[in-house]
Amino acid sequence: xxxxxxxxxxxxxxxxxLQELAEYVAFLKFRSRFILLREVNEDQIAALxxxxxxxxxxxxxxxxxxxxxxxxxxxxx
Numbered sequence: 001x002x003x004x005x006x007x008x009x010x011x012x013x014x015x016x017x018l019q020e021l022a023e024y025v026a027f028l029k030f031r032s033r034f035i036l037l038r039e040v041n042e043d044q045i046a047a048l049x050x051x052x053x054x055x056x057x058x059x060x061x062x063x064x065x066x067x068x069x070x071x072x073x074x075x076x077x
Contacts, residue, residue, distance in 0.1 A: 016066065023059050026052065 013021065030052055 019059070019062060019066065023063075026055055026059065 010018070010021075030048065033048060033051075
């Protein structure tokens with residue numbers, strides 16, 4: 001039931017909202033893995049950061065493109 005409702009809500013979101021949601025989902029994934037670690041050491045933390053670094057980089061690059069486009073639009077006005 002919840003999944004169906006969420007899918008319906010997703011269909012109504014714009015690209016910017018979907019991007020924000022993707023970033024939040026990435027955060028939730030990171031947080032859930034971090035919480036599961038009972039004894040956290042530097043190697044485990046480094047492994048988590050490496051695991052999500054590529055996804056984070058992609059999200060940041062996509063966000064910068066949107067930001068640049070917004071600035072260009074404002075300059076035209």
